[in-house]
Amino acid sequence: MSRKYLIINFVFLVSFLTNPTILFADDNAEGDGSFNPTDMIVHHIKDDYGWHLYDYEDDNGEEHSVSISLPIILYTYEGSLGNGTLDIFMSNDFHHGEEDVQKGENTYRLDHGHITELGGKKILDFSITKNVASMMLSVLILFLVFFSIAGAYKKRGAKEPKGLQSFFEPIILFIRDDIAIPNIGEKKYEKFLPYLITLFFFIWFNNLLGLIPTGANTSGNIAFTMTLAVFTLLITNISGTKHYWSHLFWTPGVPLPLRIIVLPVELLGIITKPFALMIRLFANITAGHIIVLSLISFIFVFQQLFVGVVVGPVVIAMTLFEFFVAIFQAYIFTLLSALFIGLALEDDHH
Amino acid sequence: MDIVTPGVGLIFWTALLFLLVLVVLRRFAYKPILEAVKAREDSIKEALSSSSKAKDEVEVLKKEIEDMKKEARAERETIIKDAKEAADKLLSEKQEVAKKEYDRIVASAQEDIQNEKNAALAEVKNQVAKFSVEIAEKLLRKELSDEDYQKKLINELLDDTKLN
Numbered sequence: 001m002s003r004k005y006l007i008i009n010f011v012f013l014v015s016f017l018t019n020p021t022i023l024f025a026d027d028n029a030e031g032d033g034s035f036n037p038t039d040m041i042v043h044h045i046k047d048d049y050g051w052h053l054y055d056y057e058d059d060n061g062e063e064h065s066v067s068i069s070l071p072i073i074l075y076t077y078e079g080s081l082g083n084g085t086l087d088i089f090m091s092n093d094f095h096h097g098e099e100d101v102q103k104g105e106n107t108y109r110l111d112h113g114h115i116t117e118l119g120g121k122k123i124l125d126f127s128i129t130k131n132v133a134s135m136m137l138s139v140l141i142l143f144l145v146f147f148s149i150a151g152a153y154k155k156r157g158a159k160e161p162k163g164l165q166s167f168f169e170p171i172i173l174f175i176r177d178d179i180a181i182p183n184i185g186e187k188k189y190e191k192f193l194p195y196l197i198t199l200f201f202f203i204w205f206n207n208l209l210g211l212i213p214t215g216a217n218t219s220g221n222i223a224f225t226m227t228l229a230v231f232t233l234l235i236t237n238i239s240g241t242k243h244y245w246s247h248l249f250w251t252p253g254v255p256l257p258l259r260i261i262v263l264p265v266e267l268l269g270i271i272t273k274p275f276a277l278m279i280r281l282f283a284n285i286t287a288g289h290i291i292v293l294s295l296i297s298f299i300f301v302f303q304q305l306f307v308g309v310v311v312g313p314v315v316i317a318m319t320l321f322e323f324f325v326a327i328f329q330a331y332i333f334t335l336l337s338a339l340f341i342g343l344a345l346e347d348d349h350h
Numbered sequence: 351m352d353i354v355t356p357g358v359g360l361i362f363w364t365a366l367l368f369l370l371v372l373v374v375l376r377r378f379a380y381k382p383i384l385e386a387v388k389a390r391e392d393s394i395k396e397a398l399s400s401s402s403k404a405k406d407e408v409e410v411l412k413k414e415i416e417d418m419k420k421e422a423r424a425e426r427e428t429i430i431k432d433a434k435e436a437a438d439k440l441l442s443e444k445q446e447v448a449k450k451e452y453d454r455i456v457a458s459a460q461e462d463i464q465n466e467k468n469a470a471l472a473e474v475k476n477q478v479a480k481f482s483v484e485i486a487e488k489l490l491r492k493e494l495s496d497e498d499y500q501k502k503l504i505n506e507l508l509d510d511t512k513l514n
Contacts, residue, residue, distance in 0.1 A: 046353060047360060073359075125359040132363040139367050146379035153386035158393050172383060193384070194376040202368055223356035227364040286353070 037297035045217045045289050046113060048130040050091040053214055065096055070133055075124040076106050076117055084124075091127075131224070134216035138205040146201075175200055179335050183342035192341055195235060199228065200334040207285060207326030211319065219329075220285030222278065229274035232337040237270065240344040273340050277333055284329050288322045 051068035058064060069092035077084025087103040094101060094110040100118065101108045107118040117123055128136070145164065152165045161169045175197050180189040206219040218224055246252070248266045251259055295315045299308045493499060 042353070047357065125357065126362055127359055128363070129359065131360055132367075135363060135367050139371055142371055143374070146375050146383075150379040150382045153382045156386075158386055158390035160390075169383075169387065173387065176384070194372060194380050197380060198368065198372040198375060202371055221356075221360060222354055223360035224364045226356045227361050228368065231365075231368065 035297075035300045037294065037301060040297065041290055041293045043113075044293055045220060045286050047216070047221060048113065049094070049110065049115070049127060051130045051133060051214075051216075067091075068133075070130065071128045072115070073126040073128065074106075074108065074115065075126065076121045077124070078119075078121045130216045131218040131221055134209050134218045135206060135224075138202070138209050138218070142201055142205055171200075172197060175334065179331075179338045183335070183338040184345060185342065188345055192235070192239075192338070195231075196334050196338055199231075199337060200330050203228070203281065203333055204327055204330035207330060208323070210285060210289065211322055211326060217286060217289050220282060220289055222282045225278045225281040228281075228333070229278035232277060232340060233270070233274040235337075236273075236340045236344045239341065241347060243347055244344045273336075277336055281329050281333055284325055288318075288325055292318050292322065 049072055050070055053066045053068065055063055055065045069090045072087075072089055072091055072093075074087045075084050076087060085104060085106065087106060087108070089101055089103060093099070094108075097110040097112075105119070106121065108115050109118055115123060115125065145168065149165050149168055152162065156162065156165075160166075176189070176193055179200075180193050180196055184192055203219055206224070209215050210217050210219055248270070249263060251262045251266065254262055292315060295311050295318060298311050493503070
């Protein structure tokens with residue numbers, strides 16, 4: 001089911017990203033001042049240095065953009081990585097790309113969402129971008145939720161769960177009983193359970209934060225999904241048993257010439273499994289955002305009342321569906337991670 | 351920061367924040383949560399097993415009671431049987447004794463009666479003899495007072511007693 005879903009979403013994604021002009025050709029042709037859904041959508045699903053909230057027009061008819069200023073942290077170097085400088089300033093300093101920022105010898109310019117150093121120096125960008133800020137918010141919520149639950153468990157001991165406890169306990173138990181134990185096994189699951197629980201809630205909470213209007217598309221960012229997929233890759237291969245490695249390099253039960261052919265395929269499998277994790281989460285979440293935003297764009301493109309009346313309920317339905325997708329993709333990512341870890345931990349018996 | 355090219359900064363922050371969450375929550379949240387859940391599950395399991403154990407015990411007790419009842423019933427029956435037998439035996443013994451006694455009494459009574467009868471008969475005989483003697487005496491006195499008669503009698507006797 002998830003594969004089919006992935007394919008459908010991917011088709012959506014590709015069609016929107018590669019050829020948006022087909023859908024919005026007329027709109028683009030009109031030029032300045034008109035609403036451009038492609039720009040709006042692409043701008044939304046991409047990361048940003050500030051947290052854009054809304055635009056307004058002042059009495060003079062001038063447009064102003066209101067956004068939360070976020071810290072920009074840049075490590076700028078020339079030649080070798082060792083002798084660079086760390087520059088920290090606020091995203092407001094760019095005034096939405098209208099002004100350059102001078103920091104010591106370095107002059108920075110914000111151009112179409114990219115920061116460049118005018119002297120041609122290289123930049124390592126560790127800015128607290130919109131996605132990072134949203135992620136920090138999710139971490140804060142995670143801490144609040146889990147410390148509150150942990151406190152309740154400490155206070156109430158083995159008594160029945162209450163309040164927030166009774167909402168999260170079934171989810172934690174589900175991760176333990178239906179994801180960790182069946183895939184990793186009764187004996188070894190405990191070591192990996194904290195990782196799986198963290199993975200699930202980290203992805204879920206970030207998915208949910210992404211659904212809030214003006215929210216960031218953190219879990220739909222390829223860097224986010226790649227990092228988590230790499231964690232699963234590392235855990236899988238570090239904890240791999242002798243049996244796992246022997247299966248990889250010298251597949252038993254296969255004729256000798258075939259083993260040589262199977263070897264690169266198996267080695268490729270090490271990468272493709274987490275790669276699929278990365279793409280799946282990225283595509284599903286990003287596609288969800290694109291669909292909702294595209295639907296909303298219809299209203300601004302057609303500027304007709306009946307379009308709004310029709311699109312409104314569809315957007316609500318789609319958003320509700322995205323709430324399901326948020327938890328479902330967190331589940332899939334966690335489940336597959338557990339499955340890969342379980343496969344690597346398998347002993348000699350089949 | 352294009353859509354499909356991962357940015358270094360976001361990778362760095364994702365890794366950092368994820369590891370922070372993992373380390374902090376594992377130490378301060380998951381441990382107490384999972385321990386408490388485990389403790390609760392254990393206590394439930396224990397309660398269930400102990401309740402089933404108690405059930406089994408009750409079952410055993412019931413069986414024991416049933417056995418005891420059966421035994422008691424059997425014992426009662428044997429006791430009653432024994433008592434009946436003893437009573438019958440006693441009764442028959444007593445009856446025998448009584449019969450013997452009866453026989454003895456009857457025998458002695460008969461003896462007594464015989465003795466009494468004999469004594470009475472002896473008494474009657476004595477009395478009759480006495481009366482006979484008295485009558486004879488009286489008769490003799492009267493007869494002897496009449497001489498003619500005497501002679502006649504003698505003659506008669508003589509007649510009867512033929513001297514052959």
